[in-house]
Amino acid sequence: MSDPSRAGRDPRRASRWAGVVRTPLGLAAVVLTLALLVLAVVAPMLWSADASAVDTDDILAGPSAEHWAGTDNLGRDIVLRTLVATRLSIGLALGATAIAVVVGLVLGTAPLLLGRRAGRAVVAGVNVAVAFPGLLLALFFAVVFGVGATGAVLAVGFAGAPSFARLVQTLVAGVAAHDYVSAARVAGVGELRILVRHVLPNIAEPLIVNATIGAGSALLSFAGLSFLGLGVQAPAYDWGRLLFEGVGSLYVNPAAAFAPGAAVLLAGLALNLLGESAAKAVGVASPGELSVAPRRRRAARATPLPGPAEPDPQADAPDLVLDVRDLHVGFPARDGRVEPVRGVTFAVRRGEAVGIVGESGSGKSLTALAVAQLLDDLADVRAERLDVLGEDLTAPGGESRRHHLGTSLAMVFQDPMSSFNPTTRVGAQLAEVARHHQGMGRREAMDRAVDRLAAVRIDDAERRVRQYPHEFSGGMRQRAMIGMGLMGSPELVIADEPTTALDVTVQQQVLDLLQAIRRADDVALVLISHDVTVVGDVCDRVLVMYAGRVVEDLPATGLTTSARHPYTRALVAAVPTMDTDLDRPLTVIPGRPVDPADVPVGCAYAARCPLASDRCRAEDPPLAGDGTAHRVACWHAGDPIDVDPGGRPLAQVEAT
Numbered sequence: 045m046s047d048p049s050r051a052g053r054d055p056r057r058a059s060r061w062a063g064v065v066r067t068p069l070g071l072a073a074v075v076l077t078l079a080l081l082v083l084a085v086v087a088p089m090l091w092s093a094d095a096s097a098v099d100t101d102d103i104l105a106g107p108s109a110e111h112w113a114g115t116d117n118l119g120r121d122i123v124l125r126t127l128v129a130t131r132l133s134i135g136l137a138l139g140a141t142a143i144a145v146v147v148g149l150v151l152g153t154a155p156l157l158l159g160r161r162a163g164r165a166v167v168a169g170v171n172v173a174v175a176f177p178g179l180l181l182a183l184f185f186a187v188v189f190g191v192g193a194t195g196a197v198l199a200v201g202f203a204g205a206p207s208f209a210r211l212v213q214t215l216v217a218g219v220a221a222h223d224y225v226s227a228a229r230v231a232g233v234g235e236l237r238i239l240v241r242h243v244l245p246n247i248a249e250p251l252i253v254n255a256t257i258g259a260g261s262a263l264l265s266f267a268g269l270s271f272l273g274l275g276v277q278a279p280a281y282d283w284g285r286l287l288f289e290g291v292g293s294l295y296v297n298p299a300a301a302f303a304p305g306a307a308v309l310l311a312g313l314a315l316n317l318l319g320e321s322a323a324k325a326v327g328v329a330s331p332g333e334l335s336v337a338p339r340r341r342r343a344a345r346a347t348p349l350p351g352p353a354e355p356d357p358q359a360d361a362p363d364l365v366l367d368v369r370d371l372h373v374g375f376p377a378r379d380g381r382v383e384p385v386r387g388v389t390f391a392v393r394r395g396e397a398v399g400i401v402g403e404s405g406s407g408k409s410l411t412a413l414a415v416a417q418l419l420d421d422l423a424d425v426r427a428e429r430l431d432v433l434g435e436d437l438t439a440p441g442g443e444s445r446r447h448h449l450g451t452s453l454a455m456v457f458q459d460p461m462s463s464f465n466p467t468t469r470v471g472a473q474l475a476e477v478a479r480h481h482q483g484m485g486r487r488e489a490m491d492r493a494v495d496r497l498a499a500v501r502i503d504d505a506e507r508r509v510r511q512y513p514h515e516f517s518g519g520m521r522q523r524a525m526i527g528m529g530l531m532g533s534p535e536l537v538i539a540d541e542p543t544t545a546l547d548v549t550v551q552q553q554v555l556d557l558l559q560a561i562r563r564a565d566d567v568a569l570v571l572i573s574h575d576v577t578v579v580g581d582v583c584d585r586v587l588v589m590y591a592g593r594v595v596e597d598l599p600a601t602g603l604t605t606s607a608r609h610p611y612t613r614a615l616v617a618a619v620p621t622m623d624t625d626l627d628r629p630l631t632v633i634p635g636r637p638v639d640p641a642d643v644p645v646g647c648a649y650a651a652r653c654p655l656a657s658d659r660c661r662a663e664d665p666p667l668a669g670d671g672t673a674h675r676v677a678c679w680h681a682g683d684p685i686d687v688d689p690g691g692r693p694l695a696q697v698e699a700t
């Protein structure tokens with residue numbers, strides 16, 4: 045019987061690497077590199093003695109049948125010496141590359157592991173170092189570490205480290221922005237473990253490719269250092285040293301410099317071509333194609349705001365899982381600061397399903413990310429209160445908070461493809477949560493993963509846990525993501541557009557699943573969507589967001605009948621129903637959503653609102669309750685809107 049774990053091994057990865065030899069250039073590079081490595085091993089064994097044999101009768105001889113590249117000033121054969129020098133030359137280059145990669149990895153991953161300030165200092169230091177030409181740095185370090193082979197290895201290694209550090213920073217930042225890293229953070233997994241388990245495996249390929257190219261450059265740097273007399277010292281010799289000696293007799297025997305020069309050229313070319321071919325085959329960027337590192341994501345802690353903001357009327361309920369008051373999320377911008385979330389207040393009770401709707405850019409996701417502590421470290425999160433499952437996120441938290449939220453808060457992201465680490469089997473990713481938080485052993489955690497996959501209605505869960513994410517369909521991946529949330533005992537599930545990326549046929553399955561989980565264990569659900577119908581069907585209550593604020597908070601059942609804010613009414617009117625006259629253009633909300641960098645005075649919706657008055661353009665209405673659970677922020681809440689015979693607000697018809 046075949047081993048299912050083997051069956052699940054990612055075959056695409058291996059075949060990508062095999063693609064290196066499918067191009068003539070790649071094949072030539074592989075053959076040349078292998079030949080070099082073989083030579084490095086066998087040449088000193090075969091010809092070391094002959095290459096050192098002094099022949100005072102035949103010094104500085106030109107090329108001949110016996111000595112193809114002539115002899116040096118002690119009558120030693122140049123070709124043999126060049127062949128024997130392969131081992132030291134390649135060895136030194138690989139040693140220096142290893143140093144560059146290790147130091148680069150330490151510096152490149154530091155921003156992820158260290159705090160914001162220290163991380164930035166490291167990034168700044170690396171940026172300054174990258175600005176210096178590599179050879180200049182190598183010369184500087186060669187002087188610092190002293191003349192000789194060891195000093196040269198350290199010099200070339202440290203000189204190459206900044207560009208590797210920059211590369212690693214870029215790669216780490218790219219991977220750290222993926223949802224599976226966010227998911228691991230929500231699960232309370234520490235940064236070091238995230239780095240080892242999720243980040244490093246996903247940057248290994250580009251790192252190997254770039255290290256190969258780096259080895260080619262190191263080889264050239266060595267030749268340069270030895271040529272300048274700063275590298276390998278006699279009686280040892282590498283290609284650079286031979287070049288140095290050959291140049292001394294250039295006018296007597298030019299071939300003495302040509303042979304080691306050609307070796308450096310060939311070896312450098314082989315390694316560079318190999319790296320470039322691998323980059324193309326594997327589909328990663330080589331150093332020249334890499335851009336400046338994008339920002340990484342790390343939990344931005346909320347700063348307490350002085351109160352008081354008017355609480356959600358149900359904030360006094362004893363069973364709150366979420367109590368958010370006056371939440372602001374800002375980012376540094378060119379002209380100071382933009383604030384896409386501008387004072388959001390709401391509460392969610394145990395077992396309650398609350399939907400958040402609004403057009404793109406209204407601040408829905410930022411609100412959810414602030415609650416899950418997943419915002420970029422540049423985000424400035426302020427709140428009068430930000431209590432999640434009884435944990436005060438405006439206060440510093442420790443391991444126990446991480447543990448509590450890791451098992452009680454689950455996050456489901458929009459893109460099921462990026463929600464899982466592509467290099468790790470699904471079961472192992474689910475099991476990580478149980479092993480980390482519940483202290484389960486490998487077997488027990490895997491059993492639970494199987495159980496949870498079965499709970500989210502994935503057939504043949506025993507086999508599926510051993511598969512990689514790409515072997516799952518989109519809908520299955522999304523269900524598996526929900527299954528990951530169920531590895532602990534969640535009390536709150538935050539789902540950010542969980543069905544947007546899915547086929548319509550599986551959307552309903554995922555929504556049904558969320559409903560079933562909620563009902564079975566009295567789990568609270570915050571469902572973010574731009575689809576009013578989805579939220580209306582699934583949730584008990586709906587928060588309507590506009591320009592970073594909640595403009596209406598109403599029971600889901602009242603969405604079509606008792607919405608009072610003109611924006612909510614417009615959102616509902618924009619959804620086609622069975623009665624919609626399909627011969628007429630569909631209703632749209634005129635104008636554009638507000639740019640967070642340019643929020644107008646007064647009500648942000650005024651410019652698009654058919655009811656807008658002078659007061660609306662001057663004063664921003666507060667989110668006020670009417671004694672029931674219904675809250676609305678509008679000076680004209682519930683006023684009739686003149687409509688045309690098709691039910692479209694007249695102001696909107698004019699504008700469209």
Ligand SMILES: Nc1ncnc2c1ncn2[C@@H]1O[C@H](COP(=O)(O)OP(=O)(O)OP(=O)(O)O)[C@@H](O)[C@H]1O
Nearest residue numbers: 375384403404405406407408409410411420574640
């Ligand atoms: N890191 C950031 N820096 C600056 N602005 C940001 C950042 N992240 C988000 N924004 C801005 O904040 C606003 C709200 O973003 P958010 O993702 O919360 O919107 P949303 O309502 O969830 O929209 P969508 O439905 O498109 O996801 C957007 O205008 C966005 O451009």
